[in-house]
Amino acid sequence: MTRNPRVADIEIYTTPFCPFCIAAKRLLDKKGVAYTEIDVMMKSSLRREMTERAGGSRTVPQIFVDGEHLGDCVAIMEMDADDALDARLGLNTVMDGAADGAGDGAGGR
Numbered sequence: 107m108t109r110n111p112r113v114a115d116i117e118i119y120t121t122p123f124c125p126f127c128i129a130a131k132r133l134l135d136k137k138g139v140a141y142t143e144i145d146v147m148m149k150s151s152l153r154r155e156m157t158e159r160a161g162g163s164r165t166v167p168q169i170f171v172d173g174e175h176l177g178d179c180v181a182i183m184e185m186d187a188d189d190a191l192d193a194r195l196g197l198n199t200v201m202d203g204a205a206d207g208a209g210d211g212a213g214g215r
């Protein structure tokens with residue numbers, strides 16, 4: 107599901123029937139970013155790993171970008187509401203050719 111190969115390395119720890127996980131994944135899908143899902147349902151070692159990496163947070167989902175803890179579902183939704191999520195996901199890079207003058211400059215002086 108690599109739709110944007112330039113975005114950061116994103117990991118999300120989940121369990122299968124968790125509505126917050128579904129909502130978080132839906133938001134990441136909407137952003138068009140690829141992510142690695144780590145199902146901790148039957149794996150206490152992975153749940154422990156998640157909690158350690160997330161600074162003690164025990165609930166799922168927990169989302170990481172380039173190895174750094176981003177937060178839980180509500181956290182990424184709040185970041186998105188503040189227009190801060192795209193940059194954290196590596197989506198604010200200038201697209202090749204996309205910024206070529208179409209709007210700027212036409213009526214410059």
Ligand SMILES: N[C@@H](CCC(=O)N[C@@H](CS)C(=O)NCC(=O)O)C(=O)O
Nearest residue numbers: 124125126165166167178179180181
């Ligand atoms: N505020 C959290 C709530 C997450 C939450 O409550 N997750 C539930 C599953 S939907 C959970 O992890 N419950 C404890 C557990 O499953 O051990 C968020 O936004 O992600």
